[in-house]
Amino acid sequence: MRTAYNRFRMSLTPQRILSVLFIIGLGYLVIVPLFLMLRETFIVHPLERFQIPGSQVGELTLAHWKRTLFSENAYAFFYHPLLNTLKIAFGMSFLALAIGALLAWLVVRTDMPMKGFIANAAIIPYIMPSWTLALAWITLFKNERIGGDQGIFSALTGIETPDWFAYGTFPIIITLSLHYFPFGFMLIGGALRNIDAQLEESAELLGASRPTILRRIVMPLALPAIFSTFLLTFSRGLGTFGTPAFLGGPVREFVLSTSLYANLIGQRPGIGYIAAVAMILLGVLVLYMDHKIIGTRRSFVTISGKGARAGLVALGRWRWVIAAGVVIFILGTIVVPICALAIDTVMLRPGIYAWENFTWHYWIGDASLNIGLGTGEPGILRNSQLMSALGNTMKLAVVVAVVTGILGILVGYAIVRMRGNWISQALDQMSFLPYLMPSIALGAIFLAMFAVPRGPIPSLHGSFLLLVIVCTVSYLPYAVKAGVSAMRQIGPELEEAALMAGASWWTRMRRVMIPVQKSTYFSGMLLPFISVTRELSLLILLVTPATQLATTITLRYTDRGWYPYTNGMVLLLIIIVVTSTVISRRVMGTNIAKGLGG
Amino acid sequence: MLNKKITRTCAAAVTAMGIALGASGAAAQDEDWAQIEAAAKEEGALLVYSTTSRTAKAAENFSAMTGINVEVVRLGEQDLIQRTYQESVAGVHDVDMVVAEDWVAARELLANPGYMINYVPPTARELFAEEDKDPLVLGYIGRVFGYNTEKHPDADPLSSVWDLTTEEFRGRVMIRDVAITGEHQNALTEWVRRSDELAADYERRFGKPLEMTEDNAGLEFIKRFLENDAIIMTSDTKISEAVGAPGQDNPPYGMFYVYSKHRDAPLQGLKISDSRAIQPTLGYYYPIVLQLSANAKHPNAAKVFMEYLSTMEGFAPWADSPGVYSPNPNQVPFEGDMPLSWWKEKMWHYDRDFAAENRGIVLDTWLKYAQR
Amino acid sequence: MPAIVLDGVSRLYGSNVRAVSDLSLEIPDGSFTTLLGPSGCGKTTTLRMIAGLDSPTYGTIRIGDKIAFSLEDATSLPPSKRGLGLVFQSYALWPHLTVAKNISFGLEVQKVGKAEIAQRLEKVAAALQIDQLLGRYTSELSGGQQQRVAIARVLIMEPSVLLLDEPLSNLDATLRMDMRAELKRLHNDTGATILYVTHDQLEALTMSTHIALLQNGELQQFAPPLDVYAQPANEFAADFLGNPRINLIEGRIEGGRILCGGLDLPLPDGVSSGESGPVKLGLRAEELRLHRQAGPGMVPVQVTSVLPTGSDWYYQVRLNAQTITIRQNDPPHLKEGEEVFLAAHPDTLKLFATSGKALVSSVPEVAGAEA
Incomplete structure (x- = not known):
């Protein structure tokens, strides 16, 4: 008995204590919300009571599930949106993967020119909000069906685009994959770079052809990265709302997230959260498959290759043609949406593309009721409210980036050091869960959780800290991925050597573990940083006048149709984010790719 | 300062x-x-x-x-x-x-x-x-039906809400997604409550009684409207711009978009007008x-x-x-x-109690046909 | 007083994987003790438990006069308090620090004054001949240089015991020879206790004062290297040490004689003449000779291959459907296929029971345990 107690006492190493603390913390911030959400699906809410005869508000009920899964209209309510969701999620994941992998292969394994530029630019589509591409698509390809000004393509060619091309599954998949292909590019690029050239060379010596090597050696080795990419994009595809609603509505292409929104707006959260639960379950399923299929094999890609880089595939006289094609493709996915945004901000009256209609009014003009849209608002750059909201956004983004970055290191440390232990697995999977939670649901639940003091936690309502906590939980998956991949690359001996030298845990982290993989950690902070700058639905319920953010404040312009302001703010954010990414690459050697564990 | x-x-x-x-x-x-x-x-x-x-x-x-x-x-x-x-x-x-x-x-x-x-x-x-x-x-707030005045310079093309369910308007009517617009859901409960008036208007317009597969004329309208390939949008601004943009051969019609969008119509050169002839309601106010x-x-x-x-x-x-x-x-x-009193006469509102009890049914009917 | 004492140390992973099993060992002060065994035998786990990087599931570890680990006393000294220095197999040099910073890290952590650090750094760098490299980063060093830095990093802390985990395995063959000599010199110069882990029996034989031979987490024999070589405690010990491997031939004891594939040998001292039954006969290659002429106790065999190494000749013959290796350093110039006679030296032969245990041995079976 005593030895058992002693054994327990002596097993309390920093990493164990840390892991247990993380499990408790994540349990509170991830599992509890999940449970609360699930509970809502079994409860009668005020407006739901009318559809459940004889029920009382707050009662337990199975009616929501019955209605959604087994009613006569279950296909329309649930299964059809579910199928559409799967179609879109699979479609965009495969396309994004294909584009990302092809680009990665071209950049890493061929002698294509302009690689540096391409590698940098290929990440920008992810930096821009995903709906900008949807907006650009409509501007380019819309047809008579949704009326208004002609689409640019039709205006130029005189050809009416067919509906299936302009709206619905096809453009949703295209625009989402154009937004998410950087994931594949970064992860698979990283994997290709890490594959020891000797592995390919020995296959070549055995007489394997290039395609055979690609298929039998490179593909299997890159498989973990391919699966990671798939997992990341697929999960995003499950939860995305804006693009499917915007492009799918005109041809009635509805997804699970529409069901979630519709029922939340209809004040039927019990029904709405079932859609959220379904999205989470699908994500968990993919996560589980990923663990089953890849599982322990994941580590071999991240071993930094010692062997020399394999000989680059010569593209011959096609190399410039291919490079030009790639550059056009990437610039297209960047420049077109940016132009679609920018043009609105310099047109006095929207839709009139004449020189005399050109203006800087929406950027630097005085407040006026007589010019342009007559908004009575000063130009963006002179609008103190907008600028202070932008300041808040930046503050939040930086704080969240640093906090998630640090947590990512620590959680990554715990996961890697405790490998093989249930704690490690629990942490690994729990820290990925927030990635699967629809943010609109998460925001509401956090509001409920943190509005009152609970135990040792005071009420954080209305505080900046709450925004930080919510964003941190939401973007932790990115930082943990970076942390895990960084820690995997540090052999345990590096830390043990410091331990032998008498360095405390804190000293080891500070002087060895963190500096060794500095750039990876900084990279892990980039994605949370980018994501915060464009977060809306997660935070809308939590901001106060003092903590207004760029995204929440522009709502007031969106609902009046004053798009020059909304678009201008988005442009400013894009500029700031791209600039910070470039600066951090120069100064800190960061690389978003590493931030994903690539 | x-x-x-x-x-x-x-x-x-x-x-x-x-x-x-x-x-x-x-x-x-x-x-x-x-x-x-x-x-x-x-x-x-x-x-x-x-x-x-x-x-x-x-x-x-x-x-x-x-x-x-x-x-x-x-x-x-x-x-x-x-x-x-x-x-x-x-x-x-x-x-x-x-x-x-x-x-x-x-x-x-x-x-x-x-x-x-x-x-x-x-x-x-x-x-x-x-x-x-x-x-x-x-x-x-008033929400109206609207049409393009270039296409229809002389006469209001709408005389009944049931027009929107006819072949002529197939795939040409835009509405902000009812599923994500709470007030639309409320407004449509009124169409359920005043189902008889709605059915009567059908008979007035087409000279024959309304044949229904749904429980009432309100839900029947939702069904027919969606089956007539209504275009579901996410923003009122986009609807008014689409309806009013000049130079269109076949412009769409707008249903239930906020009338205040007409303020910007002259500034943006939009050729748009709200329907004042449509029966039995010019839209709704809330x-x-x-x-x-x-x-x-x-x-x-x-x-x-x-x-x-x-x-x-x-x-x-x-x-x-x-x-x-x-x-x-x-x-x-x-x-x-026009003043509010004028609108109140010609536009439906909704009954709060009835709306609370029935908007779930409206939403379900909408989802049933929109997502089918 | 022994430098390190292990008492009944076991390390279990999960409920049934025993990495180390009931290991008791006393490592003498000032010795160069090698933990030897094939991979997976528990030697590195043992080293890590001594270092404090891993904890025994059962048992006690004492280092010097301190209890380093005891479950009963709920004691587990942190690694840095055990007065040990560990050189890792991979060297574990910190890539973000210079050589000088790598070496002085431990002193800095312990808040030693700058002047003293500089002085000790200079001394240790000179001793290991790396004073020219101090400003470099470790990625700019060769394998041998990296190893010296790793050793310097440990020596500067002046540990009472130096732990080395397969430090030579990443070096090429010629460098390995040099380093062996250097490590031996280091041992002689410092007089420090060295605990050395390797799977290379030659390293163990050449450098150690003591070998602790491990298999499957269990101690097989603990003795000076030549004792292990000459009087292996069991079949495994006999087989693991020596190159070429010992010849193990199945035979019988019958009527006070050893009969084995035609060989007929007298029982060595210490084996009761009353014994009888199957045994295994262990004969090292240098304990056998081939003769052109027949003699007493010899068996006729045919030479299957001749392998000259320059200084020696290895012959292989078939006996009892088994290949037997013989080493001779005088050139009898036998040819393949030649019919010759095999003679064994009866004084040095080793006899093992079918359980694998040595039938005759002048050293205690597990020396460390009782001593």
Whole structure:
């Protein structure tokens, strides 16, 4: 008995204590919300009571599930949106993967020119909000069906685009994959770079052809990265709302997230959260498959290759043609949406593309009721409210980036050091869960959780800290991925050597573990940083006048149709984010790719 | 700069006193308005959640006038209700008053449990119609059917809502997604409630009785409308632009978009008009309501702000476009627009109780056919 | 006083994987003790438990006069308090620090004064001949240089015991020879106790004063290297040490003689003449000779291969369907296929029971345990 107690006492190493603390913390911030959400699906809410005869508000009920899964209209309510969701999620994941992998292969394994530029630019589509591409698509390809000004393509060619091309599954998949292909590019690029050239060379010596090597050696080795990419994009595809609603509505292409929104707006959260639960379950399923299929094999890609880089595939006289094609493709996915945004901000009256209609009014003009849209608002750059909201956004983004970055290191440390232990697995999977939670649901639940003091936690309502906590939980998956991949690359001996030298845990982290993989950690902070700058639905319920953010404040312009302001703010954010990414690459050697564990 | 501000504040304060004096007669019965005003000054800042961004403008004017600072958080309809509800449940009473829409949901979640209470300030008590007092209405928003005036320069192409379900309008009618627009859901419950009128209009228009597979004409309309390939959009602005853009061979028609979009039509060169011939309703109107938090920390300041919003001056930020109507009978309609009383006659509203009970059915019917 | 004492140390992973099993060992002060065994035998786990990087599931570890680990006393000294220095197999040099910073890290952590650090750094760098490299980063060093830095990093802390985990395995063959000599010199110069882990029996034989031979987490024999070589405690010990491997031939004891594939040998001292039954006969290659002429106790065999190494000749013959290796350093110039006679030296032969245990052994079976 005593030895058992002693054994327990002596097993309390920093990493164990840390892991247990993380499990408790994540349990509170991830599992509890999940449970609360699930509970809502079994409860009668005020407006739901009318559809459940004889029920009382707050009662337990199975009616929501019955209605959604087994009613006569279950296909329309649930299964059809579910199928559409799967179609879109699979479609965009495969396309994004294909584009990302092809680009990665071209950049890493061929002698294509302009690689540096391409590698940098290929990440920008992810930096821009995903709906900008949807907006650009409509501007380019819309047809008579949704009326208004002609689409640019039709205006130029005189050809009416067919509906299936302009709206619905096809453009949703295209625009989402154009937004998410950087994931594949970064992860698979990283994997290709890490594959020891000797592995390919020995296959070549055995007489394997290039395609055979690609298929039998490179593909299997890159498989973990391919699966990671798939997992990341697929999960995003499950939860995305804006693009499917915007492009799918005109041809009635509805997804699970529409069901979630519709029922939340209809004040039927019990029904709405079932859609959220379904999205989470699908994500968990993919996560589980990923663990089953890849599982322990994941580590071999991240071993930094010692062997020399394999000989680059010569593209011959096609190399410039291919490079030009790639550059056009990437610039297209960047420049077109940016132009679609920018043009609105310099047109006095929207839709009139004449020189005399050109203006800087929406950027630097005085407040006026007589010019342009007559908004009575000063130009963006002179609008103190907008600028202070932008300041808040930046503050939040930086704080969240640093906090998630640090947590990512620590959680990554715990996961890697405790490998093989249930704690490690629990942490690994729990820290990925927030990635699967629809943010609109998460925001509401956090509001409920943190509005009152609970135990040792005071009420954080209305505080900046709450925004930080919510964003941190939401973007932790990115930082943990970076942390895990960084820690995997540090052999345990590096830390043990410091331990032998008498360095405390804190000293080891500070002087060895963190500096060794500095750039990876900084990279892990980039994605949370980018994501915060464009977060809306997660935070809308939590901001106060003092903590207004760029995204929440522009709502007031969106609902009046004053798009020059909304678009201008988005442009400013894009500029700031791209600039910070470039600066951090120069100064800190960061690389978003590493931030994903690539 | 500072000087100017002070001068403005003084001028405004004088006006405010004028209002207060004018209003005090009506308010005198059971409350001492002067005392409320005095207490309001003591309370200082006020926090308001609002679904309309113009509240911020009104708050600015109000602050300049009274020196009472008002902070406005702009939230979507559902977000506002959700946030206020969650905060109230949790006992966080930061917000003093709300400027809310979707009263059907707000009443269920906020008013019925007692988190929000109604308050009728002096001006409203004196001038507003009874139906605009509980809940206190800031203004009504009108939503209309619209068409392109280049395509139809002479005559209104619509004479019945059932026209929208005919072959001629197949794939040509746009509506903001009912699934994500709470007020649309409320409005369509009225079509269920007044099903007989709707059916009668069908017979008037086509000379034969309406054959239904759904339970009533309202739901039948939803079905036929969606089966006629209605185009589901996410924004009213996009609808009015699509309907009104010049140079179209086959422009779409708009259903239930906010009439206030017509304000920008001349500026943007949009060729758009709302249908005044369509039967049996020109669209629908719904209230923006003001509610006081039962646990407000600044109840007097909130009351004074509510009083201000009931005056024409306070309503000014909303008065700059058509389609927004003050319940204050002294308010002159926007140039070219009709007064609220005119609209109330020709446009359906909805019955709160009936809407609360039936909007789930409306939403389910919508989803059933939209997502089929 | 022994430098390190292990008492009944076991390390279990999960409930049934025993990495180390009931290990008791006393490592003499000032010795160069090698933990030897094939991979997976528990030697590195043992080293890590001594270092404090891993904890025993059962048992006690004492280092010097301190209890380093005891479950009963709930004691587990942190690694840095055990007065040990550990050189890792991978060297574990910190890539973000210079050589000088790598070496002085431990002193800095322990808040030693700058002047003293500089002085000790200079001394240790000179001793290991790396004073020219101090400003470099470790990625700019060769394998041998990296190893010196790793050793310097440990030596500067002046540990009472130096732990080395397969430090030579990453070096090429010629460098390995040099380093062996150097490590031996280091041991002689410092007089420190060295605990050395390797799977290379040659390293163990050449450098150690003591070998602890491990298999499957269990101690097989603990003795000076030549004792292990000459008097292996069991079949495994006999087989693991020595190159070429020992010849193990199945035979019988019958009537006070050893009969084995035609060989007929007298029982060595210490084996009772009353014994009988199957045995295994262990004969090292240098304990056998081939003769052109027949003699007493010899068996006729045919040479299957001849392998000259320059100094020696290895012959292989078939006996009892088994290949037997013989090493001779005088050149009898036998040819493949030649019919010759095999003679064994009866004094040095090793006899093992079918259980694998040595039948005759002048050293205690597990020396460390009782001593």
